[in-house]
Amino acid sequence: MPNFKTLxxxxxxLTGKRVLVRVDLNVPMQDGAVSDATRxxxxxxxxxxxxxxxxxxxxxxHFGRPKGQNRPDxxxxxxxxxxxxxxxxxxxxxxxxxxxxxxxxxxxxTPGAIGVLENTRFHAGEEKNDRAxxxxxxxxxxxxVNDAFSAAxxxxxxxxxxxxxxxxxxxxxxxxxxxxxxxxxxxxxxxxAAVVGGAKVSTKLTVxxxxxxxxxxxxxxxxxxxxxxxxxxxxxxxxxxxxxxxGEAEAILEAADKANCTVHLPYDVVVAKEFAxxxxxxxxxxxxxxxxxxxxxxxxxSAVEALGDALKTCRxxxxxxxxxxxxxxxxxxxTVALARTAAALTQDGSLVSVAGGGDTVAALNHAGVAADFTxxxxxGGAFLEWMEGRTLPGVAALQR
Numbered sequence: 248m249p250n251f252k253t254l255x256x257x258x259x260x261l262t263g264k265r266v267l268v269r270v271d272l273n274v275p276m277q278d279g280a281v282s283d284a285t286r287x288x289x290x291x292x293x294x295x296x297x298x299x300x301x302x303x304x305x306x307x308x309h310f311g312r313p314k315g316q317n318r319p320d321x322x323x324x325x326x327x328x329x330x331x332x333x334x335x336x337x338x339x340x341x342x343x344x345x346x347x348x349x350x351x352x353x354x355x356x357t358p359g360a361i362g363v364l365e366n367t368r369f370h371a372g373e374e375k376n377d378r379a380x381x382x383x384x385x386x387x388x389x390x391x392v393n394d395a396f397s398a399a400x401x402x403x404x405x406x407x408x409x410x411x412x413x414x415x416x417x418x419x420x421x422x423x424x425x426x427x428x429x430x431x432x433x434x435x436x437x438x439x440a441a442v443v444g445g446a447k448v449s450t451k452l453t454v455x456x457x458x459x460x461x462x463x464x465x466x467x468x469x470x471x472x473x474x475x476x477x478x479x480x481x482x483x484x485x486x487x488x489x490x491x492x493x494g495e496a497e498a499i500l501e502a503a504d505k506a507n508c509t510v511h512l513p514y515d516v517v518v519a520k521e522f523a524x525x526x527x528x529x530x531x532x533x534x535x536x537x538x539x540x541x542x543x544x545x546x547x548x549s550a551v552e553a554l555g556d557a558l559k560t561c562r563x564x565x566x567x568x569x570x571x572x573x574x575x576x577x578x579x580x581x582t583v584a585l586a587r588t589a590a591a592l593t594q595d596g597s598l599v600s601v602a603g604g605g606d607t608v609a610a611l612n613h614a615g616v617a618a619d620f621t622x623x624x625x626x627g628g629a630f631l632e633w634m635e636g637r638t639l640p641g642v643a644a645l646q647r
Contacts, residue, residue, distance in 0.1 A: 262301030315371030345383030381408030394418025399641030410644035444469035444568030468570030515547030545571030603630035
């Protein structure tokens, strides 16, 4: 793993030191209240540890898309009470994330205090990684900690710019994420399997091209599997399929052959003439028996059993995307079954399983196995870009 400084590399006694912590407080709100506190909870280990070590903890985050405007409905002031409730400590709001007003407010904070700085995106320079803004933010702190992997694919002032101006460290959530990703694709135990699902090949072309050179088994599901089936001459009826990308799919299959990567496509499927819950026209058939007026909505049970057998031969699994239209029963069956197999293998100690992406987290929660995977990343764009093999600016800036 690339060499990152962590909280262990900070002085053990941080009494009175100002630590800027980039967290992801961009949580969903409903009727003025936080409707999902997952991201707030993820920040707690780092925030509480730094506070306990005597630091003045200054939280940096964006919140919504204010586009450089001061929007009361997107002020991080709305997060003070939720954070107070979660930490069990007093949390103060600081009315800017740079400048004299913020500096004055911070001078009145005592060791162990926690403050939430105003939305970084109230400044137009944030998303432009403006050096002047980065300097203004950095002037408020003695150290910088990035604990927001979900924003690490963005080269913004608060995620990348400040890291070059202060001693920079990975927070506990970032450290855990980077170690899990390294175990999944950086230096994994082999054989390695990857499950890649979702509606469209077009959104994951780069991911697939990257993975065929890194994994031993590539399991393709969801609507994107239909494009690969079509590339192999299979008639997929009315199924979601990007027929204009069958050439790209064929190129990925050829690259996989050269890399000795086995690509798994379904050979039995669940089809229906309409997309609805438990439609009367639903049936399971061989992929070569899909009628012109039918659509493929899930992988069939025989294929799922074979995929489970393939996972039993593997030591590492990376998962992104569902195998079928899992939001609508019973087209969740394949995703649930394979997720439960992966979870059982993980719990047995034979598989390291790392999953990420919004739909994936929802699918694993639906299957009741998210807690049984080795690591589940809540990062969307950053996780996908990592799977594409890209350098994430917020991560690169933390390297020694």
